[in-house]
């Protein structure tokens with residue numbers, strides 16, 4: 001941290017103010033850009049951001065990193081513990097979802113919700129939390145409790161939170177939003193390689209002859225990573241872009257394949273068919289580094305490009321060309337996003353990509369690799385730290401007796417051998433009365449989970465809910481106790497980006513009012529429940545986490561420095577860590593190739609619901625909008641939700657650009673503006689997920705992938721019709 005004590009220009013008042021500059025990270029996406037925030041010390045707010053020369057960004061920032069920092073100083077920050085008033089029971093939503101005259105939409109109607117709570121002291125609030133959780137544990141057993149952690153928290157917070165749920169609440173019912181983004185990729189990678197981390201870093205694309213970008217939109221979702229991919233394309237890397245909604249990066253592609261939603265397996269199996277048919281295989285790699293090739297070859301024998309075209313809509317000639325480009329490349333890299341993972345067959349989609357990389361020998365060398373682009377800034381680290389119901393830190397299974405014994409020894413308590421429930425399973429269990437108490441830290445499932453009406457019932461049915469967050473979220477409307485936490489800008493901790501780079505965030509601002517550090521609150525709740533959890537600093541927490549997590553074992557806060565390290569890192573004093581892994585061997589031994597067969601999505605369009613809806617993010621906003629919709633610049637740039645509709649469909653429906661429309665699925669209806677766009681294929685529509693007043697997840701299907709347990713956010717059947725004018 002640099003103390004400048006210099007005079008700088010205040011953006012708004014133009015007065016001379018005392019500032020200080022702090023080297024830290026951007027709080028948003030998994031690229032993990034290094035940034036210096038300059039803060040107005042007297043007014044405790046950030047005045048501007050400067051890109052730092054980090055390993056992932058080389059000084060570059062996108063609009064969120066550069067302008068999206070002011071949420072931390074928003075007047076709606078929570079500053080005192082809150083306890084729900086007796087007259088606010090029975091529990092339910094406290095403010096309306098829809099847009100109303102005089103209320104331009106946006107996050108929770110703060111001033112309408114706040115009167116349903118009273119301020120409390122920290123001592124009272126924390127004791128209520130401890131007593132209520134203990135009471136449920138004693139009356140209904142440990143598995144009646146559950147916790148959602150957050151991929152926006154640090155590694156240390158994730159480690160402590162899963163430890164609290166397992167060692168203190170006594171259950172493995174702990175999960176986080178990896179379940180909603182890359183759980184299927186993780187399932188496929190763990191199954192195949194014994195590791196779920198990326199095999200090479202984004203910037204290694206510069207050494208690839210071919211890069212496949214499928215089901216991702218890096219220009220909007222990983223903007224700085226996209227700039228390096230575009231640089232590579234300009235220098236000769238040939239991009240194959242595959243998507244059902246044309247991303248801007250397709251402008252740089254050698255080949256763009258517009259694919260019908262939910263048909264990825266057919267396309268990739270046809271590419272495998274061509275690669276095997278034309279002997280574009282790396283025989284030595286298959287023989288020495290993999291198993292299961294014969295089953296894959298058998299599964300794709302009949303999947304000709306012509307057969308696949310009938311399913312996925314991609315012309316057979318283009319499938320042939322993509323397969324040849326991949327098979328003939330010396331080095332090829334695979335990027336994918338949630339267009340692959342967020343399907344009821346997301347694990348099969350990822351299995352196909354793994355097979356394509358392995359049979360062509362494209363893992364473990366410069367310019368080759370498997371890179372599922374991680375969404376949140378610390379979804380990689382939160383998963384590594386064990387915020388997953390089936391595994392302890394480092395993906396060690398909770399149902400392995402030797403692993404259980406080790407953690408029981410380390411943590412000093414008996415632990416449950418039963419894998420816990422996932423995010424969507426916990427919500428269902430809450431609705432059914434099987435989960436009765438929850439601790440939600442930094443997540444907002446009311447907006448982020450599929451089928452919001454179901455989530456509403458689940459949250460309202462809980463006997464006790466404690467929410468720890470920085471704002472009154474939609475989820476906090478159902479809380480019994482709300483604990484005001486620190487934002488990213490106010491705390492220290494380590495974060496692991498999509499490249500496996502572990503980097504330090506540093507406090508830039510003071511927490512507002514009585515808001516406290518998340519890690520301290522977790523420890524204090526544990527202690528009040530009778531379990532000692534005392535650490536002097538987050539560095540101490542990191543050391544305990546690293547001691548039980550082999551891939552982090554050599555690291556320490558001190559060794560991470562200002563630039564961080566990739567894991568694995570043999571010696572952080574002398575090495576930056578490994579940008580490319582598995583050059584010689586995979587953790588599980590030979591990589592497992594898994595045969596897949598095309599299976600249609602869980603629900604299909606019909607006469608009543610003829611279109612396919614896909615949901616996702618836009619450049620300016622982040623997930624449930626809690627932060628970015630309270631950022632003046634970002635909210636100004638993108639204030640409203642809209643539904644992208646192909647002009648062909650719009651003409652048939654008599655809908656024009658900018659018109660208000662109703663979008664209805666088998667679960668609900670929302671009203672928003674139509675935006676005509678050639679980017680979406682005819683028969684498909686796209687809605688961003690950030691907007692409470694046009695909540696895309698009122699529409700989505702809660703059905704999940706059988707292996708990754710991830711919902712199919714990228715596929716549900718809807719109809720679109722003109723909205724009647726308001727009277």
Ligand code: SF4
Pocket residue numbers: 026027028029030031032033057060061062063064065066222223224225
């Ligand atoms: S690319 Fe991601 S990490 Fe980098 S500035 Fe943008 S949002 Fe932040």
